[in-house]
Amino acid sequence: MKTALVTGANKGIGFEVVRQLAQNNFFVYLGCRDLENGFAAIAKLKAEGFGNVEAVQLEVTDQQSISQARATIGSKTAVLDVLVNNAGISGGFPQSALDATLEQFKTVYATNVFGVAGVTQAFIDLLRKSPEPRIVNVTSAMGSLTLTADPASDIPKMAVYQSSKSALNMYTLNLAYELRDTPFKVNMVCPGYTQTDFTGHQGTSTVAEAGQRIAKYALIGQDGPTGKYISEEYFPEPASCPW
Template sequence: MTTTFITGANRSLGFETARRLRDAGHTVVLGARDPERGRAAADALGARFVHLDVTDDASVAAAVADVAAHEGVVDVLVNNAGVNQPPKPADELTAADAAAVFDVNVIGVVRVTRAFLPLLRASANPVVVNVSSGMGSFAVTHDPDRVESTFAAPLYTASKSALTMLTTQYAKAWPDIKVNAADPGYTATDFNGHSGPQTVTEGTDAVVELATIGAQGPTGQFRDRHGVVAW
């Protein structure tokens, strides 16, 4: 049985990823910052809820201890939790705004991944999937045929670019763990007011693909539902 821990899994892409991996036979542990919403989501899926705030060291440590006591191993870690930047013009964005975005989207991934390393290394085939974005790709955001090129979101895009690079560097540093990044694409979620043309299921295709790779699967890649993303 494959045990999978997903951060920010109480709604949208995280919840759909949890549902699909549960249906694929994974034992899913659902991490969320909001206990009420997290428990409700876990109950709906028949999964186990663990409280987790990716910005808090004590919360992450408690979550790891909880999983260690109950499951004893994590085969797949999906770093899904993420935030958008504040809805205001670029010239009004502050250093504090940047710190808040990076604390979740980048530092939170470092915090969670490092804490879960012992449980990942207890697996015969450990996998980490970081949910990044094409919005963090130079190639994609400069392609006039891509919708991502029409947005200006300095802090969000910078954080996702940093996350993708973090992914590739972790893959180099940890040859015993497969570490990849997924671009969900422009998906209709609460994140964008449900304006994206993709369904939430389509948005999780790359995440699910990378979460279910076998022992000979790739590492250090950035993929969307169509394949490798240039960045």
Template sequence: MTTTFITGANKSLGYETARRLIEAGHTVIVGARDPERGQTAADALGARFVQIEVTDDASVAAAADDIGAHEGGVDVLINNAGVFGPHIPAEKLTAADAGEVFGVNVLGIVRVTHAFLPLLRKSANPVIVNVSSGMGSFTATHDPGRVEGRAVAPLYTASKAAVTMLTTQYAKAWPDVKVNAADPGYTATDFNGHSGPQTVTEGTDAIVELATIGADGPTGTLRDRHGELGW
């Protein structure tokens, strides 16, 4: 049985990823910062809930300890928790705004990955999936034919570019762990007022694909639901 832990799994992409992986036979642990919403989501899914605030060292350590005590380890870690940041003109963005966005989207991944790596290494096929974005891809954001090429969101895009670089560096550093990044694409979620043309199920295609790779699967890649995406 594959044990999978997902951060930010109480709604949207995280919740749908959890649902699909449970359907695929995974034992899923739902991670969320809000205990009430997290428990409600876990109950609806038939999963176990573990509270985690990815910006807090003590919370992340407690979550890792909890899972270590109950499940003994994890096979798949999905770093899904993320924020978009304020919807304001670029000239009004502050260092405090950047700290909030990078604190969740980048430092949160570093914090969680650091805490969970010992649990992952108990697996015969450890896998990490970092939920990134095509908006962090230089290729996509410089293509005027793509929606990413027309968007202006300095902090979010910069944070997701950092996520993809973290992914490639972790993959080089840990040849025993498969580390990949997933681009959900423009999906109808709370992030965009449910304006995206893709369904939440389509948005989780790349995440689920990367979460279910075998020992011969890829590492150090960024993929969307159509295949590998340029950096």
């Protein structure tokens, strides 16, 4: 049975990704800041018949927590096939480029950028042992420079959150480039404007639809893409990289 780790997974889109990977015969580690919330999420999944799931405490802004999660998962499996870096925060409102505080920037970047880099680096050794390793970084169309620069775009302006997702996209492209001659497939996926706590349960996509968009790129075969930005709601074709 293949294995996967999904961060920020005790509710919302992350929880749905866990469910969909479990449906596809993965043993899924559900990463969560609060282990009690993780246990509650696991109870829901087991009530649906999924025994192939386990909660792991993982605060992506805490290096000690990342290291402990790596040790915990490494004691249970020698191989990790899929990493979904889903954990993310918005940073609240408003987010003016002139008025947002440095603390706002630091807090959001700690989760949305540094957390992704930290978790990826911690688990890369287990991923390298997989014959078909996959990394999916959950991004947002709000991080698109093209959309934000378009005067006709309805993308809201949130300087902190948007710039963090732009930085995440650049990190993902560099990661994909460094792993381009290996079996890795590394992509960034926008789940869409999804009806979750994150959006106040407003949006154009259901949680199931959003989860499917992410799980799709965790499940791709060796003929699948790498180094691509996927946002089905805004771009009909994934943005490619020239390698």
